[in-house]
Amino acid sequence: MDIREITEDELGGWGRALDLGFMRPDAAPAPEARRAVFDPGRSLGAYDGERCVGTFRSFATELTVPGGAVVPADAISNVTVSATHRRRGLLSRMMARDLAAASERGDAVAILIAAEYRIYGRFGFGPATRCGGLEIDLTRAGGLRSVPGAEGGRIDFATMEEVRKVGPALFDRYRRTQPGAIERSEATWRLRTGDLRGSIGDWKEPFVVLHRDAADQVTGMLTYSVADVWEGKRPDCTLVVHDHLALDRATAVALWRFAFSVDWVRRVEVRDIAPDDPLPLLLDDPRAARATERSGDFMWVRVLDMTAAFGARTYGAPGRVVFAVSDPAGYAEGRWALETAPDGSGSCTRTADPADLALGVGALSSLYLGGETVSRLTAAGLVEELVPGAAVRADLTLRTPDRPWCPDMF
Numbered sequence: 001m002d003i004r005e006i007t008e009d010e011l012g013g014w015g016r017a018l019d020l021g022f023m024r025p026d027a028a029p030a031p032e033a034r035r036a037v038f039d040p041g042r043s044l045g046a047y048d049g050e051r052c053v054g055t056f057r058s059f060a061t062e063l064t065v066p067g068g069a070v071v072p073a074d075a076i077s078n079v080t081v082s083a084t085h086r087r088r089g090l091l092s093r094m095m096a097r098d099l100a101a102a103s104e105r106g107d108a109v110a111i112l113i114a115a116e117y118r119i120y121g122r123f124g125f126g127p128a129t130r131c132g133g134l135e136i137d138l139t140r141a142g143g144l145r146s147v148p149g150a151e152g153g154r155i156d157f158a159t160m161e162e163v164r165k166v167g168p169a170l171f172d173r174y175r176r177t178q179p180g181a182i183e184r185s186e187a188t189w190r191l192r193t194g195d196l197r198g199s200i201g202d203w204k205e206p207f208v209v210l211h212r213d214a215a216d217q218v219t220g221m222l223t224y225s226v227a228d229v230w231e232g233k234r235p236d237c238t239l240v241v242h243d244h245l246a247l248d249r250a251t252a253v254a255l256w257r258f259a260f261s262v263d264w265v266r267r268v269e270v271r272d273i274a275p276d277d278p279l280p281l282l283l284d285d286p287r288a289a290r291a292t293e294r295s296g297d298f299m300w301v302r303v304l305d306m307t308a309a310f311g312a313r314t315y316g317a318p319g320r321v322v323f324a325v326s327d328p329a330g331y332a333e334g335r336w337a338l339e340t341a342p343d344g345s346g347s348c349t350r351t352a353d354p355a356d357l358a359l360g361v362g363a364l365s366s367l368y369l370g371g372e373t374v375s376r377l378t379a380a381g382l383v384e385e386l387v388p389g390a391a392v393r394a395d396l397t398l399r400t401p402d403r404p405w406c407p408d409m410f
């Protein structure tokens, strides 16, 4: 079976294979949307004769790391192998080819959202961010505590056209404040605002409000939908928050206050929220918020370039930790010294010194953004502590003020 880069003309058959692989035989063809995200050289197809039986796409993005720097990342998506051709090594071949190209380009990491937990560990990926939703019962919440909001700011509804205009610049600033966030492409904004239709139909125009500060600068955006439900003559509506982007704490509070004040609404469901978002504590009764079932591991990371990846982020304490990393694919294999300075910067270089900790590249990748701790992975048998106390020492070094979060599915 042949694996090769597809051409734009082959997107039709490739898209059909993708929809079959994702169990969507009835999906609408979405030629325009597929073309909009097509990047020559980054979409692979596995072919049995003329028939496309495997799909794999990657795209270039930037990943925000602790401290606010960004690293070039290989974002992997649209991975399928037809039910008729599974377990013959097609995914393994497409992955090996894509990771080699990413390493060649100089990408520091590869990232993806794993459909199932057990697929990607073998390729060196580890779960690195978590997702989790909240459902807030407004009849119990007692509103937001009296916390300072944005003085002199204002909130207005926006049209989809306005969102396409101001959303990208707002998000570009926002993502640099959130480790784990990636870029939002123009095609993503068009899909989110109904200007481009994807294959899984059902796009409904959401409500979007923009927050502007006293200087009339856009500092936040809230995107939501409302399920209009009535019990007899009484409203019983749920407001579902899709996007809550704020450049500062005061804007965040103002947007939450708005979401909790919409008439007819009895509960607010936040689809996904950063694990360290203060929201539940802003409520008069934080127990009115309960975690929804949509929580668990989300973005997986695979470190490709140790020096570039660990040199870009910041650290919680000065020190030196030597990792012995096993990586069957070779990219991160070997012994690495992570040296961190009092100003929070760090560097990662090859060393012949004895190691403090031994671990696989997947475990190391789980630690990279600060979403996991060495002590926990050691307790789980995923890290071996070669020098007593090294796990705690490494945790002090790797710790971050906020856990990472990726707000976007890709």
Ligand SMILES: CC(=O)SCCNC(=O)CCNC(=O)[C@H](O)C(C)(C)COP(=O)(O)OP(=O)(O)OC[C@H]1O[C@@H](n2cnc3c(N)ncnc32)[C@H](O)[C@@H]1OP(=O)(O)O
Binding pocket: 021, 022, 076, 077, 078, 079, 080, 081, 082, 085, 086, 087, 088, 089, 090, 091, 092, 093, 112, 113, 114, 115, 116, 118, 119, 122
């Ligand atoms: C980033 C994303 O797009 S996530 C979406 C992933 N896609 C899907 O879940 C769609 C449905 N599933 C599929 O299309 C396919 O089953 C895939 C893509 C998950 C796997 O493709 P395959 O070509 O069958 O994988 P391949 O043959 O290379 O398997 C490599 C190894 O991984 C193992 N493996 C593959 N899929 C799974 C799985 N779902 N669970 C556990 N192990 C798996 C195989 O057993 C094999 O192990 P071995 O080498 O020890 O025998």
